[in-house]
Amino acid sequence: PRSSSWSMTIAEVHEPTGGAWGGTYVDDEVKKMIEGIVGEEVTKQLTMDDWLEVLRIHIEEAKKGLNGESEKVILQLSNPFLDSVRGSGGDMETLCKSTAGVSYRKKNARLIVDAAVFAKCFGRPLDSIASHINDLLRRKANIQCVLV
Numbered sequence: 452p453r454s455s456s457w458s459m460t461i462a463e464v465h466e467p468t469g470g471a472w473g474g475t476y477v478d479d480e481v482k483k484m485i486e487g488i489v490g491e492e493v494t495k496q497l498t499m500d501d502w503l504e505v506l507r508i509h510i511e512e513a514k515k516g517l518n519g520e521s522e523k524v525i526l527q528l529s530n531p532f533l534d535s536v537r538g539s540g541g542d543m544e545t546l547c548k549s550t551a552g553v554s555y556r557k558k559n560a561r562l563i564v565d566a567a568v569f570a571k572c573f574g575r576p577l578d579s580i581a582s583h584i585n586d587l588l589r590r591k592a593n594i595q596c597v598l599v
Contacts, residue, residue, distance in 0.1 A: 461598070464591050470583060472576040477514065478506045480572035488550045488562075489543075493535050501531040513569065524569040526562040533560060 482502070486494045497505075505528070513524045528543075536543055543562075547555040552565035588594055 461596075464594060465587055468583070468587070470579060472579045472583075474511075474514070476576045476579075477572055478510060480575060481506070481510050481569075484564075484568070484572055485562075488553055489536055489541060489546050490539070493539050493541060496535040496538060497532065501529065501535070504529045505532055513564075521566045524564045524566055526564065528560045528562055530560075 482494070485505075505526075510526065513526050533543070536546070543555040544557060547553045547562070552568035554563045555561070556563060584597060588597070
């Protein structure tokens, strides 16, 4: 093994900070996207448990599948979600036709979203993170590495 003269230590120059820019913030943006497709009257009918099912199971898988190479993101819609759409007199196929970059596969209740449309849900959180890091870097000199 080679010896090195530099130390492998990390100096904390600023206490850990953060904000609501993580997965929950992205989930909120996805909820807004879905609300833009089906309308507020449908999403207001959903209980917190309904949203948790949609977000926890289906949205988490979609977020993990967004890798820069994907052209589409597929969201499996839950029965309570579809019941809310039908209960308000809506039809997923019709609602999706009026939204650019979104389609619906009735056979297996899947919402198909262009990856570019879905990626917009990450825009504001990523911008907030970058802005926060830039602000911290402006306040501290001689920073050689940032751990996020």
